[in-house]
Amino acid sequence: TEEMLRKSDKLSVLGQLAAGVAHEIRNPLTSIRGFLQLLQSRASENEDYYEIMLSEIDRINSIVGEFMLLAKPQAMNFVQTDLRQLLRHVISILDTQAILTNVQIYFESEPDLPEIWCVDNQIKQVFVNMLKNAIEAMPTGGSVHIHLKKEGGYVVASFIDHGCGISEERLPTLGEPFYTTKEKGTGLGLMICYKIVENHHGKILINSKIDQGTTFSILLPIEKNKPVS
Numbered sequence: 001t002e003e004m005l006r007k008s009d010k011l012s013v014l015g016q017l018a019a020g021v022a023h024e025i026r027n028p029l030t031s032i033r034g035f036l037q038l039l040q041s042r043a044s045e046n047e048d049y050y051e052i053m054l055s056e057i058d059r060i061n062s063i064v065g066e067f068m069l070l071a072k073p074q075a076m077n078f079v080q081t082d083l084r085q086l087l088r089h090v091i092s093i094l095d096t097q098a099i100l101t102n103v104q105i106y107f108e109s110e111p112d113l114p115e116i117w118c119v120d121n122q123i124k125q126v127f128v129n130m131l132k133n134a135i136e137a138m139p140t141g142g143s144v145h146i147h148l149k150k151e152g153g154y155v156v157a158s159f160i161d162h163g164c165g166i167s168e169e170r171l172p173t174l175g176e177p178f179y180t181t182k183e184k185g186t187g188l189g190l191m192i193c194y195k196i197v198e199n200h201h202g203k204i205l206i207n208s209k210i211d212q213g214t215t216f217s218i219l220l221p222i223e224k225n226k227p228v229s
């Protein structure tokens, strides 16, 4: 309807504005960071202060960065996608981080998996977030298993870790912005995942036990997002 149209117009203007503002925040930050580093290299005192200032700037930077991703008015360009290939790519992106923290990644897929229709870059972002969270849940190392299978009209990607787990009372708050238990976290990753999966008419299921591990399952419909021709 007309009302809905007007609303989405407003949203995209707002999104563009937000992306612009985010950009304008990042540029001066980069310059401040550079000068701070220069001063740090010359300073013989107050070294801790420099470290704190630099890491606080990095924190602002990553929050602004995640907001830019959200705000960017992205074209919802649905393409037919082989999730197996997409996941292999995601694993290669996070390989170094996994090795550095002693995490092994195992990937298994059903042989005759159908392709799905999705905005491949967005789904890639969801999987990166999921795998990153799984790795970060095991700071002293461990293994992450990723399974791909077909189930009831969906392709299901499961990310299984044996990390810190999530307590029952916290489960309902997942996906709320800025909820994080990590020193360097933004608490925006899951919110973005939920938004993207919702746009794909999919679902996210969580199974978690404190100190035992967590399974995130992403369900993406096989037929639903086909463009009508």
Ligand code: ADP
Binding pocket: 129, 133, 134, 137, 161, 163, 164, 165, 166, 174, 175, 179, 180, 181, 182, 184, 185, 186, 187, 188, 189, 190, 191, 214
């Ligand atoms: P961030 O990773 O920046 O903290 P997210 O939105 O990705 O933000 O996650 C929010 C919070 O959800 C995390 O800080 C963590 O407490 C919890 N969480 C997410 N995934 C997992 C997981 N696999 N195991 C344990 N906790 C998790």
Ligand code: MG
Binding pocket: 129, 132, 133, 189, 190
């Ligand atoms: Mg995260």
